[in-house]
Amino acid sequence: MTERFANSVFERALEDPEEAVITRPVAETDGLQPEDIGVLVHLLLLSPTAQATGKDLVAMMRALGWKMSDERFAKIAKRLTAAGHLLRKSVYNATTQRPEWRYRAYRNPANNPQYTANGIDALSQVSDENRKKRGPEPGPASENREKRVSPGQSRKPLFPASGAETAKSGFPSDDVSAGQSRNPQKAGSASPPPHPPEEEDSSSPNPLTRASESLPSQRAAGPEFPREEVEAAADFLQQMRQWQAGASTARRAAPRLLRTMRAQGWPLLADMDQEHRELLEADILKNTAGAKSWTRCLPGWVDDLRRYRKPAPAAAPAAAGPDPRHLALLRAACPACDQSGWVEDDDDDAPPRRCTHPGITVDTAKERQQ
Structure with a gap:
């Protein structure tokens, strides 16, 4: 490696996103509606350097065929902000010489400093109140600090979830961390009892083992075809x-x-x-x-194979006609027809008819010929 190459600087190029990955915790965020997830995906697909007003975003979504109004988008933005997917802060605009609201979209709320800061402050406040009510706990203070949840980690409450204390928590959405599942079980709720074992014949020396051995899912399945x-x-x-x-x-x-x-x-x-x-x-x-x-x-x-049908038996061959040589003998020996086999009569208006050579056989025709 040359010294010039070793001192070169590498950086990430700004590329427009081609996809927006929505994880299960984000999709199952408590309080978000399906349209909120769709708007979040639309925001995440914007260019990192692009800036658009709320009216511009509404017009862009309408151009895609979405049913979106300014009031509807404002309600969606409020829910996304409460869930930690939007950062909202006031910024001074030098052009208008007035402050304006700026929003920034985050796929993972754990990366939203405003959301995580609010969560940590609320958790610290509730912890201090509970510590005063319970009295000092044994052990160094550093041990209590280690029990605090860092940004982006699970915020399962470590204190009793009473109505008064919950109202003082001040979390943006519910007692859940940014980017994590927002459907925790309520604190203090008892876990469901284990499912009782299935009844078994009392004569079995080990009924539980026998029941587990008879489960079809545990049997080795053989090949479908030999x-x-x-x-x-x-x-x-x-x-x-x-x-x-x-x-x-x-x-x-x-x-x-x-x-x-x-x-x-x-x-x-x-x-x-x-x-x-x-x-x-x-x-x-x-x-x-x-x-x-x-x-x-x-x-x-x-x-696409059709239903089986038994092949039809082959048709019998058509019966062979008389030998042309025998027909010539019959026609020559028959006085009622000409050499072509047509009946000779005096009725010119009657249609032509084939002669059946009555009373003449092949043997008699051969005898007459001799």
Whole structure:
């Protein structure tokens, strides 16, 4: 490392925030409404160097389609200030030569010096009052100071939560620290009793142990499908005629295929003949038109498998007609028709009719020909 580089100065660049992370304690802050969280997110997404008046912010939120008025925004800002997400202080404006209110948004109230300072002062005041009522406590004074809660930590009250004392605490929202959960249990409330054990047959030597051993959640669950069936399904997907899946794709899709086949009533692959395998392949690959990546589409095609229907039996072949050579013999031996097989009559207005060669068989026609 050169001396010039070693003496270089590094600093963080100012970038506009692209996201605002809301933690569970912030989302569950007691006293805040859903719209308050939305406004807080909007403030946290502003540029760190940007400044906007209340009217400007209302106009910006209206442009986003929000239902927001000046009075509504003022109430929201009041609740956010009480929760420690907004710092409010008076600043002298040299341009207007008048003081004005300045607000600064904080995601974590523990970083708001005004909020944490109010919390520490209130806690100190209540602690002093309780100490006077209880009298001096054994131990050095430093031990009592260590019990105080620092900014950003849990503010679970260490004193009885009586009505008079609670009113004197002066916390901005409730007896909760900045940035921590605002749903504490009330001091002095008893914890619920443990759930009684389930009744068991008195003949059991150890009923509690027997009950715990019989819980389904503690049993070892076996595989959904036998290994042979999974391997057969993967092998089928790799040996289809129209398209063959790769080894990894087939292993991932095999359990899905077996699950869908079972739900749709298809027989096992081990019991299928070639005709059923071709039918299964045709049903899986029935909607491949326009697909760019068959590997990505295969899970969806497998899930879209139709209900099994037994293949219809093959239609019997049509009966073969008479031999053309026999027809020629019949027509030549029959006096009622011409060489094309049409009946010869004197009625020119009647439609043409095919001759049935009455009284003439192939054998008699051969005899006449001889």
